[in-house]
Amino acid sequence: MTVPDQARACCRARVPVRDALWLAAILIAGLAAVAPAVAQTPEAEQESVAKRPRLDYESYGLSLDPVDRGARTTGSSPVYAFTRMEVETGHDSNVRRVSSGETSSVFTVARPGVSLHVDGDKHQTSLTGQAAIGRYGSSSGDAYDDAQINLRSRIEVDEDAALALNAGVGRFHIDRGSDLDLGPAYGTQTYRSYELGAQFETLALEDKPITGTMRSTWYRFDDVDGVDRSGLDRWIGIGNARIGFARTGEVSFFVQPGVQRVDYSRNDAGNPDSTRLDLSVGATYSGGAVSQFTGFAGVSRRSYNQSGTAAEFAALVGAKALWNATDLMTVTGDLSISNEDSTLSSASSVTTSEIGLGVDYEPRDNVIVGTKLRWTDYRYSGDVEDERLLKAGVDVRYLLNEYAYLGAGLHWEDQSSNDAANEFQATVASLRFGLKLCCLRDFVTEEREGRIVRQGVVNGLFR
Numbered sequence: 501m502t503v504p505d506q507a508r509a510c511c512r513a514r515v516p517v518r519d520a521l522w523l524a525a526i527l528i529a530g531l532a533a534v535a536p537a538v539a540q541t542p543e544a545e546q547e548s549v550a551k552r553p554r555l556d557y558e559s560y561g562l563s564l565d566p567v568d569r570g571a572r573t574t575g576s577s578p579v580y581a582f583t584r585m586e587v588e589t590g591h592d593s594n595v596r597r598v599s600s601g602e603t604s605s606v607f608t609v610a611r612p613g614v615s616l617h618v619d620g621d622k623h624q625t626s627l628t629g630q631a632a633i634g635r636y637g638s639s640s641g642d643a644y645d646d647a648q649i650n651l652r653s654r655i656e657v658d659e660d661a662a663l664a665l666n667a668g669v670g671r672f673h674i675d676r677g678s679d680l681d682l683g684p685a686y687g688t689q690t691y692r693s694y695e696l697g698a699q700f701e702t703l704a705l706e707d708k709p710i711t712g713t714m715r716s717t718w719y720r721f722d723d724v725d726g727v728d729r730s731g732l733d734r735w736i737g738i739g740n741a742r743i744g745f746a747r748t749g750e751v752s753f754f755v756q757p758g759v760q761r762v763d764y765s766r767n768d769a770g771n772p773d774s775t776r777l778d779l780s781v782g783a784t785y786s787g788g789a790v791s792q793f794t795g796f797a798g799v800s801r802r803s804y805n806q807s808g809t810a811a812e813f814a815a816l817v818g819a820k821a822l823w824n825a826t827d828l829m830t831v832t833g834d835l836s837i838s839n840e841d842s843t844l845s846s847a848s849s850v851t852t853s854e855i856g857l858g859v860d861y862e863p864r865d866n867v868i869v870g871t872k873l874r875w876t877d878y879r880y881s882g883d884v885e886d887e888r889l890l891k892a893g894v895d896v897r898y899l900l901n902e903y904a905y906l907g908a909g910l911h912w913e914d915q916s917s918n919d920a921a922n923e924f925q926a927t928v929a930s931l932r933f934g935l936k937l938c939c940l941r942d943f944v945t946e947e948r949e950g951r952i953v954r955q956g957v958v959n960g961l962f963r
Contacts, residue, residue, distance in 0.1 A: 541959075544792040544822050549830040549860035549868060553957040557866055558940035559902040561617075575942040576953070578619045582938040584630075584962050586611040590909075590930025595639050596684040597677015597913075597924045603684075605638035607930075613962040615938075625653040630962055634673075641687045644673035660704045666697040677915075677924060682727060689729075691721040707752065708744040715739075733765040740778070752784045756796055762841045772806035772848065774841060780816050795819035800839050802849055809848055812881065814839035832858040847882035866899035885918035902940075907932040938962075 545551055563577035571577035588609045594602040613630035632646040648670030655663045674680040674689040682689060697715040704710075717736045721729035740758030747753070758778035764771045780798025785791070796818050803811040817837040824830050834856045842850045856874040863869065874891045893911035900906060913926045939958040944951055 542786060542792045542822075543789045544787060544824060547789040547824055548822060548832075549824075549828070549862045550870070551959060553955075554865065554899065555940065555955050555957075557899040557902050557905075558957055559937050560940045561937050564616075575940055575955070576944065580617050582615045582617070582936075582958070582961055584611070584613040584934060584936040584938055586932055586934035588907075588930050588932035590928060592636075592926065592928045594924060594926035595636060595642055595676055597675075597681075597915075597926055598684060599921055599923050603639055605636040605642075607634060607636045609634040611962075615961045617958075622656045623654060625651075626961075627651050628961055642676060644688050644690070646670070646672045648672075661700070661702040664699045666695070668695045669693070677926075680732075682724065686725050686727070689722070689724045691719055691729075691732075693720075694718045705744075707747040709752075710741065710743050712741045713739065731764070731766050731768070731771065734771075735761075735763045735765075737761040737763075750786050752786075754782055754784070754796075756780045756782060756798070767806070772804045772809055774802050774804045774848075776800050776802040776839065776841075778816055780818075782818075789824065791821070791823045793819070793821045802839055802841075804848065812839060812849055814849075814851055828862045830860045832856075832860075842880065842884075847880040847884040849881050851879045851881075853877045853879075868897045868899075870895045870897075885922065887915060887917045887922060890914045890916075903935060903937070905934045905936075907934070 541551070560575040561580045561582040563571050563575075564579040564581060565571040565577035568577065588611070589607065591604065591606050593604045595605050595607075596603055610633045611630065613628070615626055615628040617624070617626045619625075627649070629649045630647070632644070634642075634644045634646075636642045648668060650666065650668040653665045655665075657663055669692070671690060671692050674691065676684075680689070695715065695717040697713070699711065699713045701709065701711045715738050719732070719734055719736070721732045723729055738758070738760045740756060742754050742756050744752055744754045756778070760776040760778070761774075762776075763773050767773065778798060778800045780796040782794065782796025785793040796816075798816045800814050800816045801811055802814070815837050816839075817835065819833075819835040821833045822830065823832075835854070837851070837853045839849050840852050842848060854874065854876045856872065858870065858872045860871075861869045871894045872892070876889045876891075878887045878889075880886060891911070891913050893909060895909040896907060898906040909928070909930050909932075911928045913924070915922070915924050917923050939961060941956055941958050942953050943956045944953050946952075
């Protein structure tokens with residue numbers, strides 16, 4: 501688990517970049533960061549192998565309550581902090597993701613994190629800071645120091661409505677071998693991101709939930725070795741809504757309009773500003789604690805400010821499924837097709853198709869084995885070579901006790917392209933060790949029998 505990966509593709513000899521997957525991943529991850537604060541997690545996801553609470557292997561955080569000493573041991577403090585420190589070490593067979601002349605190296609990554617929380621009757625607020633500090637034994641030029649801070653707040657407007665707010669700032673490195681990477685001749689390249697977001701959800705209309713999301717993100721790329729990268733600086737604004745309109749049994753139907761705006765700080769690098777309008781319809785199935793599915797299909801239209809660039813129509817498809825096949829196994833799958841902005845001067849956009857499959861298995865209560873397979877296809881609108889990226893991996897997590905855990909991972913990447921220079925293969929094997937005071941919490945609810953205290957787990961704090 502890392503501070504978010506912000507780029508993954510293949511290197512090019514030229515400076516222009518293709519960051520469609522990177523952009524899509526940031527947007528999706530950013531929206532997901534807000535959504536859990538509002539929407540209730542589906543029952544099947546709560547009971548999945550990855551998300552199921554393991555109370556014997558979770559610990560309370562540090563109580564910051566200055567009055568109630570009992571809160572320090574019961575986890576009922578309204579002011580508290582969770583902490584985590586993880587160290588990972590391993591070997592990367594192709595650090596710079598090149599087609600030839602590979603550099604292999606051992607690496608070490610330290611991931612400290614702290615999350616401060618203030619809980620009230622109608623609101624919850626958290627301030628989370630985390631970092632990823634990476635060093636390579638055989639390639640000092642690939643060292644990086646990533647850091648991010650996020651402020652999140654959830655406000656219960658009334659019994660049927662909630663509002664989530666999010667603000668974040670971060671500094672990240674660009675993954676070697678991605679289109680954002682200038683190549684192995686350059687040192688570590690970095691950028692900064694600043695984001696604001698809000699999401700509102702209401703259940704005022706019975707069986708017809710409505711969710712609206714707005715988000716603004718600014719990206720600023722740092723110069724490296726005398727190369728000016730300000731041509732990549734941009735603002736991305738997105739807004740969408742999911743409006744329920746019908747329900748039959750366990751299936752709910754919705755319509756989903758949306759808009760995405762991309763504004764570059766400079767257009768002289770050949771990057772046109774654009775606006776994408778979306779419209780899709782979909783359905784959500786809830787099979788209790790066993791399964792869940794959400795899917796939608798529609799169309800998008802991207803128009804450009806630059807004269808002479810025609811508007812583009814494209815399919816818009818998304819699906820996500822989860823199946824708790826047994827008490828010990830969870831199967832997940834996802835599919836997406838979308839038209840994304842491209843910063844390549846010779847391609848106005850790229851159609852990204854992605855499919856993923858995962859299996860989580862729990863042979864013991866404190867041992868979790870996860871496998872993942874993901875295939876991504878990039879097809880450009882201009883005279884740019886298409887690319888295909890295949891990722892596969894297995895990860896094992898062993899919970900020692902409520903304060904410590906071990907992990908091991910083996911991951912493989914294989915990128916093919918119409919241009920052989922953009923192809924690569926890489927294998928990464930690693931071990932990790934973590935210490936934590938996280939993420940057990942006592943939750944108090946008012947029931948007919950009076951106040952009920954139950955233990956629960958706060959998920960999604962650290963990456």
